[in-house]
Amino acid sequence: MKILVPVKRVVDYNVKIRVKPDQTGVDLANVKMSMNPFCEIAVEEAVRLQEAGTATEVIAVSIGPAQSQETIRTALAMGADRGILIQTDAEVEPLAIAKLLKGVVEAESPDLVILGKQAIDGDNNQTGQMLAALMGWPQGTFASEIKPEAGHIGVTREIDGGLQTIKLNLPAIVTTDLRLNEPRYASLPNIMKAKKKPIDEKTPEDFGVDVTPQIEIIKVAEPPVREAGVKVETVEELVDKLKNEAGVLS
Amino acid sequence: MNTLVIAEHDNQTIADATKKALSAAIALGNDVHLLVAGENCADAVADAAKIDGVAKVLKADDAAFAKLLAEPLADLVVSLAESYSAIITAATTNGKNFMPRIAALLDMPQLSDITAVIDADTFERPIYAGNAIQTVKVSSAKKIMTVRATAFPIAGEGGSATIENLTSTGDKGISEYIGEELTVSDRPELTSAKIVISGGRGMQSGDNFTILESVADKLGAAVGASRAAVDAGFVPNDYQVGQTGKVVAPELYIAVGISGAIQHLAGMKDSKVIVAINKDEEAPIFQVADYGLVADLFNAVPELDSAL
Numbered sequence: 082m083k084i085l086v087p088v089k090r091v092v093d094y095n096v097k098i099r100v101k102p103d104q105t106g107v108d109l110a111n112v113k114m115s116m117n118p119f120c121e122i123a124v125e126e127a128v129r130l131q132e133a134g135t136a137t138e139v140i141a142v143s144i145g146p147a148q149s150q151e152t153i154r155t156a157l158a159m160g161a162d163r164g165i166l167i168q169t170d171a172e173v174e175p176l177a178i179a180k181l182l183k184g185v186v187e188a189e190s191p192d193l194v195i196l197g198k199q200a201i202d203g204d205n206n207q208t209g210q211m212l213a214a215l216m217g218w219p220q221g222t223f224a225s226e227i228k229p230e231a232g233h234i235g236v237t238r239e240i241d242g243g244l245q246t247i248k249l250n251l252p253a254i255v256t257t258d259l260r261l262n263e264p265r266y267a268s269l270p271n272i273m274k275a276k277k278k279p280i281d282e283k284t285p286e287d288f289g290v291d292v293t294p295q296i297e298i299i300k301v302a303e304p305p306v307r308e309a310g311v312k313v314e315t316v317e318e319l320v321d322k323l324k325n326e327a328g329v330l331s
Numbered sequence: 332m333n334t335l336v337i338a339e340h341d342n343q344t345i346a347d348a349t350k351k352a353l354s355a356a357i358a359l360g361n362d363v364h365l366l367v368a369g370e371n372c373a374d375a376v377a378d379a380a381k382i383d384g385v386a387k388v389l390k391a392d393d394a395a396f397a398k399l400l401a402e403p404l405a406d407l408v409v410s411l412a413e414s415y416s417a418i419i420t421a422a423t424t425n426g427k428n429f430m431p432r433i434a435a436l437l438d439m440p441q442l443s444d445i446t447a448v449i450d451a452d453t454f455e456r457p458i459y460a461g462n463a464i465q466t467v468k469v470s471s472a473k474k475i476m477t478v479r480a481t482a483f484p485i486a487g488e489g490g491s492a493t494i495e496n497l498t499s500t501g502d503k504g505i506s507e508y509i510g511e512e513l514t515v516s517d518r519p520e521l522t523s524a525k526i527v528i529s530g531g532r533g534m535q536s537g538d539n540f541t542i543l544e545s546v547a548d549k550l551g552a553a554v555g556a557s558r559a560a561v562d563a564g565f566v567p568n569d570y571q572v573g574q575t576g577k578v579v580a581p582e583l584y585i586a587v588g589i590s591g592a593i594q595h596l597a598g599m600k601d602s603k604v605i606v607a608i609n610k611d612e613e614a615p616i617f618q619v620a621d622y623g624l625v626a627d628l629f630n631a632v633p634e635l636d637s638a639l
Binding site: 092094097098100107119174175176179198199201202203204205206207208209210211212213214215217218219220221222223225235238239240241242243244245246247248249250258259260295296297298299300301302303304307309310311312313314315316317319320322323327329330 | 398400401402405423424425427428429430431432433434435436438439440441442443444453457458459460461462463464465466467468469470471504505506507508509510511512513514520522526550558561562567568569571574575577582583593594600603604605606612617618619620621622623624625626631634635638639
C-alpha cells in the first residue's frame with residue numbers, strides 16, 4: 082500500500098500570534114514555524130503502517146514557500162521515504178490545495194491519503210474532504226483509529242456524541258483527529274538520514290492549477306478583549322456573586 | 332435565488348445548532364429552504380416546517396441518508412444546488428464532514444465557521460483559534476458556508492413551511508456505516524447547555540471527574556474538559572472544549588483545574604460568565620474569568636457542591 086501524506090507549514094502551536102496594526106493579516110515575521118500538529122499525526126500514522134508492513138511507501142507533500150522544504154524534511158526524519166514540494170508564495174485556499182493534491186494523487190496513485198483534519202492557522206477543516214470529492218473517493222474524517230484491510234479500510238471517527246465506525250472502499254481519504262496517535266520525535270540519526278532523502282520540486286503551473294484566491298480578505302482584526310474580573314476569596318463568596326451579582330444561579 | 336440549509340436532526344426534532352444556523356441563513360435575505368435528509372424522518376420534517384423563516388422543507392427519506400454519510404449526502408445536495416445561491420449548515424462534526432465535499436463537487440470555495448453576517452457577501456470568521464477575526468468577501472456564484480452555532484440566536488417557532496418530497500439520489504456504496512458508540516448521559520448536550528463545568532489536567536484522573544459530575548447534576552450542567560485532560564486519557568474526546576473540540580457559549584462556564592491555554596480559550600471565551608478555580612494564581616485562565624478562585628480544586632469543588 083502506497084500512502085500520500087500532505088503536510089503544512091504553520092505558525093508553531095505555542096506561539097501567541099499578533100494581528101498586524103494595519104489589519105492586513107497576522108504578523109508572521111520572525112515567528113517560529115512548525116509542521117501543523119494534525120499533519121504530524123498523519124505522518125506518524127503512515128509511518129506506523131509502514132513499520133507494521135502494511136504500507137510500502139510513504140510520500141510527504143507540501144504546498145507553500147521554499148521553507149516548506151523544512152516541513153517535508155521533518156516528515157522524512159519521522160520516517161517518510163521521499164518528498165514533493167509544490168512551491169508557491171501565494172496564499173493558497175483549500176480548494177486550490179485540493180486540486181494540486183489531485184494532480185499529485187493522479188501522478189503517484191496512492192491507495193490512501195492521510196491528512197490532518199485542519200490546519201491551526203486558517204482553521205478551515207476542508208482540504209481532505211475536498212480532495213475526496215475531486216477524486217470521487219470516500220472520506221473518513223476526524224479519525225481516532227484506522228484499520229486497513231484488503232480493498233477497504235475501517236475508520237473510527239470522533240463525532241459530536243461519541244465515536245462512529247465506517248468502512249471505506251480503497252483508495253480513500255482519511256483525516257486525523259488528536260487521539261489517533263502520539264507523534265514521535267525524530268532522532269538525530271534519522272534527521273541526518275532525512276537530509277539524503279529526495280525531494281521533488283514542482284510548481285502549481287506543473288499541475289495546471291490556478292491558485293488565485295476566490296475569497297477576498299477585507300481585514301483581520303483582534304478579537305474583542307475580555308476583561309479579567311475579580312478574585313473571590315471563598316466558595317461562599319463565589320456562590321453569592323453568581324447568585325446576586327451575575328444572576329446566573331438561582 | 333434561494334438559500335438552502337442542511338439540517339441536523341435525530342429523526343424526531345431539528346437540532347438547535349441547525350436552528351441557529353438558520354438565523355445566519357435568514358440574514359442573507361433570500362427565501363430559506365431546509366433540507367431534512369434521513370431515514371424515517373417524518374417527525375423531524377414536521378418539526379422543521381414549524382420553524383419561523385423556513386419557506387420550504389425538502390424531505391429526502393431514504394436508507395442512503397440514515398447516518399448522513401458525506402458521500403451520498405453530497406450527491407443529493409449537488410443534485411439540488413442549481414436553484415440555490417447559498418448552501419449553509421451548522422459547523423457540527425457532520426457539517427464539517429460533508430460540507431467541503433459539496434463545495435468541491437460544485438467547484439466553489441467554502442467559508443468555515445462564520446460568526447457574523449455583515450452583508451450578503453461579507454462575513455466574519457475566526458482564524459488562529461479565535462486569536463484573530465477575519466472579515467471576508469466571497470464573490471463566487473454560490474456561497475458555501477458552515478456556521479458557528481454559538482454566534483447566532485436560535486430561530487423561533489411559528490412558521491408553516493410547505494413540504495416537498497425529493498427523489499433519492501441513492502448511495503454509490505463506496506462508504507458504509509458500521510456502528511456507533513455514543514456517550515450515554517442524562518446531562519444536557521455540551522454545546523447547548525446553559526451551564527458547563529469543565530475539568531483540566533489539574534483533575535489528575537478520570538475518576539476525579541465524579542466531583543464535577545456531582546456539581547453538574549445539581550446545576551443541570553454539562554461536563555466538559557480541556558484538551559490536556561483528553562490527551563491524558565481522563566475523559567473521552569467528545570468532552571473536549573477548544574479549538575480542535577467543541578465551541579461552547581453557555582450562560583455560565585466553570586473551569587476547574589484548567590490553566591487556560593489559548594486553544595482552550597478559543598472554545599469557551601464567548602461564555603457570558605466565566606468562573607475559574609485553579610491553585611496557580613498566575614494561570615492565564617484568570618485573565619478571562621469574571622470570577623477567579625485561587626484554591627485547591629479538591630477542597631473548593633466539594634465545598635461548591637455542598638453550597639448549592
